[in-house]
Amino acid sequence: MPDRPTDWDATAYDRVADPQEEWGREVLERLDLRGDETVLDAGCGSGRVTRLLAERLPRGRLIAIDASASMVAMARQALADSPCRSVHVLEADLGSLELAERVDAVFSNATFHWLLNHTSLFERLAAVLIPGGRLEAQWGGEGNVAEFTRAVESLLGDERFAPYMRNATRPWNFASIADTEDRLRVAGFEVDRIWTEDRPVTPADPQAYLRAVGFGSVLRDVPAEVADRFVAAVTGSMTQPLVLDYVRINVSAGRL
Numbered sequence: 657m658p659d660r661p662t663d664w665d666a667t668a669y670d671r672v673a674d675p676q677e678e679w680g681r682e683v684l685e686r687l688d689l690r691g692d693e694t695v696l697d698a699g700c701g702s703g704r705v706t707r708l709l710a711e712r713l714p715r716g717r718l719i720a721i722d723a724s725a726s727m728v729a730m731a732r733q734a735l736a737d738s739p740c741r742s743v744h745v746l747e748a749d750l751g752s753l754e755l756a757e758r759v760d761a762v763f764s765n766a767t768f769h770w771l772l773n774h775t776s777l778f779e780r781l782a783a784v785l786i787p788g789g790r791l792e793a794q795w796g797g798e799g800n801v802a803e804f805t806r807a808v809e810s811l812l813g814d815e816r817f818a819p820y821m822r823n824a825t826r827p828w829n830f831a832s833i834a835d836t837e838d839r840l841r842v843a844g845f846e847v848d849r850i851w852t853e854d855r856p857v858t859p860a861d862p863q864a865y866l867r868a869v870g871f872g873s874v875l876r877d878v879p880a881e882v883a884d885r886f887v888a889a890v891t892g893s894m895t896q897p898l899v900l901d902y903v904r905i906n907v908s909a910g911r912l
């Protein structure tokens with residue numbers, strides 16, 4: 657597992673992840689399924705979107721993987737009465753993914769920007785897919801939440817926070833279309849379509865949202881009162897009312 661903390665606050669995430677569910681539904685619509693396939697959800701989180709994928713696989717198999725123990729526990733609950741014939745939710749790092757069986761398709765939503773090495777991520781995904789298998793994914797692309805990342809970086813050196821922030825330096829990998837396409841090809845994918853879209857989000861409670869989603873697991877080993885003050889300082893330094901300038905990168909690809 658990576659050196660950085662991997663656990664999220666699954667309850668807090670699940671409460672505010674409406675934008676992620678909306679985006680995930682759209683990625684799911686791109687996945688052409690008969691209903692009897694084996695599909696991997698790479699980074700299932702609390703299971704809000706995985707449950708929708710399970711409904712598309714009544715005669716199939718669903719493998720859901722996440723590196724966060726609390727997310728895995730919540731996803732297991734979310735999928736407990738799933739209509740899918742076979743569901744396995746596993747705690748594992750996608751960066752060193754190995755599966756006992758190959759899958760027909762990989763679905764992923766709002767996850768890949770949390771892995772710093774996309775070369776090895778795409779290699780691992782290619783290794784678990786059958787030839788001709790599909791990859792339908794969306795995550796944070798180049799320029800994603802730029803005002804937020806600038807605000808974080810400008811506060812990392814602040815003496816109130818610096819001693820606690822060793823894991824907060826560039827935890828995100830918001831890669832460009834060109835780099836992503838190259839890496840996918842090298843890993844053995846044929847890229848049918850790759851594109852970005854702007855998806856601005858105005859959170860009802862910016863601090864709660866950024867703490868649970870934007871920072872993910874980044875502040876999990878920081879004392880709670882320091883983390884609260886850091887999130888408040890980041891939020892307060894951004895343009896008000898706060899709008900998160902999300903840029904999503906989408907990939908529709910096939911395993912050669």
Ligand SMILES: C[S@@+](CC[C@H](N)C(=O)[O-])C[C@H]1O[C@@H](n2cnc3c(N)ncnc32)[C@H](O)[C@@H]1O
Nearest residue numbers: 676699700701722723724749750765766767770
């Ligand atoms: C923003 S959430 C998205 C969850 C879900 N796909 C959704 O749409 O709600 C990102 C998820 O990626 C997971 N993640 C981050 N890095 C990971 C890694 N290296 N391996 C597996 N999961 C990872 C996190 O634990 C978190 O649950």
